[in-house]
Amino acid sequence: MRRALLYIVGLAIVVVLTGWFITAPAPISAAALPDHEPDLANGEIMFYAGGCASCHSAPDAKDDDKLKLGGGRELKTDFGTFRVPNISPDPETGMGGWSTIDFVNAVMHGVSPGGAHYYPAFPFSSYIRMKVEDVIDMKAFIDTLPPVSNQVADHDLGFPFNIRRGVGVWKLLHLSPEPALTIADASEEVLRGQYLAEGPGHCGECHTPRDAMGGLKLAQWFAGAPDPEGPGINPNITPHADGLAWSESEIVDTFITGFTPDFDTLGGTMSLVQWNLSRLPETDVRAIAAYLKAVPALPDAVVAKAADEVQDY
Template sequence: MRLAGKLALSAAVLAGASALAFWWLTAPRVLPAEVVAAFPPGNAAEGERIFWAGGCASCHAAPGAEGEARLALPGGLQLKTGFGAFIAPNISSHPTDGIGAWNIGEFANAMQRGVSPDGRHYYPAFPYTSYARMTRDDVADLFAFLKTVPAVEGRAEPTRLGFPFNIRRGIGLWKLVNLDPAPVVSIEGATAEVLRGQYLVEGPGHCGECHTPRDVSGGLKTGEWLSGAVAAEGEGVVPNITPDGLSWSAADIAYYLESGFTPDFDSVGGSMVDVQKNMAMLPAEDRAAIAAYVKAIPGHPNGYPAR
């Protein structure tokens, strides 16, 4: 075989090996069967608490919904970003348009691995990188609660992304770097209250998804945890809530989450309005735990450009 032929053959073999490696590395990976089998039946009453902590209504309720209407979850909210428009799906109990026909394994894989029932990667606009830190009990309880919400007909529009972001398979590589169920920060001598707050903030509450700056791939810069960020939709900033950026006391933070009022007699605004509504539904001890954690984490300079 001539040199040119050998080079062409080598290039073809290398290309084929690279394609196989990419396919293997980016494959959606689900929870092991024995882990799924260990999920408990779930308690719907406890699941409601996780529903509010997880902010499910903020994205999946109809835009502008109030009161009991926030338990109808048809989706449709659009998050317009530099990657494209992410649209929240219907997660009501409807058997075909929502998640009413799902089993606990399908739900757990969506929540903690970002994998759909048909084996595709979910985009991380769905904050499964935070939900991966949730306990099995809380995932099962949330699933039990979602079975009790109204069944709403109609599917939301599909997410609209341009090339190459519309190639879902590539999310597999992104997950290798960014999907980690370990705690984000280590707090020496943390009390039980602070640890409870850490779980709520880093797990179901997914506060870091908005309050932490992101790298060029959209992954969180965890070394700048909760230091604030440019808003996902490119307008304004999400504030720094580390001790270097937020001077409020723990009592101030807990009261803000309950009432929506700041220590300066201002009121909650922007996208935080929905978050505060969710936090107001939690028991007082959960809000106190969140506040204790926010005061205990390392301080950081603002994670967004000077304004």
């Protein structure tokens, strides 16, 4: 009896220690960074492709004020409220003083300079698909933006989501630098679009449904998903009858102007995405449109709610 008890206690200790070990944050070391001279023009492209301003600018920021990355937006989710931090180059309350490796580990691996996990509300699980050189360039560009002094309050999350270590389990299941799709005979243009959309653009974070463990269902890539912040639907954008009926050039025009072929405007969170897309070189917008035409056509993953159930933005 006593032996059995000791055995169970011993086993429990092993399970806990193993769990603690495998959920440990895994940052990379500065020595692993490539020798790379930052390219500001490319950094600017990566910044807009990455949509950083959509979350990190002040809640009501318009136009140039969106380049003030003082944070403060609240992201309301089922787990609680996330408050987006200040990543402006302010030395006290922002990211001033961060080294390149601090930034690379945060953006690509979801690990803080202090060695803690970030929550995947910060879409590093898409940014991990980026080339590290592009991330280094992006930091150089962000360093040129105005510093903003703004101390952002902590997140407001319920138990057990307030325990950052738990994110380690999520990362084990979902964090991978592999592309989401394998597209046969993809042209250079489609590959560029795939890189921009699956990596920095993090389109899948909104347009792909998630499984019970919070991971994106790759088999339903872009087939539409519930909006985590509201009652609406993030639409199916695959080339299926349920999805996007627009031609490639109509997609390009919509991303550049914000006006859709059906004389509507891109609304909701997509208007923030469009603000970023309209600042990319046109060749990159075309590449994203070409990729959208090359993804597998899939029926809607979720059924849209009736119009009167959907809240207007």
